[in-house]
Amino acid sequence: MTSSAARASRPPAEVVSLTTDYGLADGFVAACHGVIARLAPALRVIDVTHLVSPGDVRRGAAVLAQTVPHLPPGVHVAVVDPGVGTSRRGVALGTPEGLLVGPDNGLLLDAAAALGGMTGAVELTNPRWLAPRVSATFHGRDVFAPVAARLALGAPLTDAGPAVDPATLVRLPEPLVRQLPDGFVAEVLTVDHFGNVQLAAPAELLDPLPARVRVRPMTGDPAAEDGPSAVDGWEREVVHGRTFGDAPVGALVAHVDSTGRVALSVNGGHAAELLAVDPGTLLRVRGYGAVGDASGQHG
Structure with missing residues (x-):
């Protein structure tokens, strides 16, 4: 396909x-807005968040993937980039529902899946698309923002740089989820602004459990044959409900959140x-009473 044909097709x-860990105390976000506005003044910019914890790539990836399906089709820039200025690549990914631009550190791949799957990937090496002088520490302003603006104006993805084999893209480790006869073990995936603890477990692992469950921390190597094991410490009783109000004020509730995770x-x-937990903590969730007993199900 020629460049003109590719341009006409999109x-x-x-x-x-924009999704970043830049915070709001400095001018970093405004600089990215400014670069986009200089190149595409009529373009609308949506700030997803700039309050991802510094360098927390997994949290940035989760926020991005959970948000982009609800945004208008567009170009989605994400910058949580502790490897900025190193040999890590800058990339743009094509999907059926939009484009993703950011560092090749695992940040973009879950979002690509959420937008229908990756249809192509390029490395951002075209010097005409970048700032005249690229800072070693601010690729959001000098690389990702100008590339995003040009792509948003309809320039073909292939003009940004050479194709990248998707198999070579950096992937984050898969979070641990293991189903057990009376429940499951799952890694804490993210913690949101309200303190809600999102587990990597899908809804179907919680659904069969009775109206009350118990939660305790686990430890161990997920790759080991015997798997994670319980650690000494607390075990808490939790209401299995649909929403926060299904538990008394101040009490814990296990539920399926708006993204379909426990x-x-x-x-x-x-x-x-x-619970004194952070992303990466392993938690054991088990029913007590008869697992799957209809009399024990939440309403």
């Missing part, structure tokens, strides 16, 4: 979205602080 985007929350409180 109309200009409606929006560019979450632990406190009605009117902060579950992560109560």
Whole structure:
């Protein structure tokens, strides 16, 4: 396909979205907005968040993947980039529902899957698309923002740089999820602003459990044959409900969150602080009573 044909096959985007760990105290976000506005002044920019914890690639990836399906078709820039200025690549990924631009560190791949799967990938090496002088520490401004603006105006993905074999893209380790006869073990995937603890477990692992479950921390090598094992410490009783109000005020509830994953929350409180857990913590969730007993199901 020629460049002109590729350009004609993809109309200009409606929006560019920005997801970063830049915070709001400095001018980093405004600089990215400014670069986009200089190149595409009519383009609408949506700020997803700039409050990802510094360098927390997994949290950035989760926020991005859970948000982009609800945005208008566009170009989605994500910058959580502790490897900025090193040999890590800058990339742009094509999907049926939009384009993703950012570092090749695993940040973009879950979002690509959420947008229908990757249809192509390129490395961002075209010097005409970048700032005249690229800072070693601010690729959001000098690489990703100008590339996103050009793509949003309808330029073909292939003009940004050479094709990348998708198999060579950096992938984050798969979070641990293991089903057990009376429940499951799952890694804490993210903790949101309200302190809700999102587990890597899908809804179908929680659904069969009775109206009350118990939660405790685990330890061990996920790759070991005997798997994770319980650690000494707390075990908490948790209501198996549909929403926060299914538990008394101050009590824990296990529910399916808006992304379809199992979450632990406190009605009117902060579950992560109560449980003293962080992303990466392994938690064991088990029913007590008869697992799958209809009399024990939540309403």
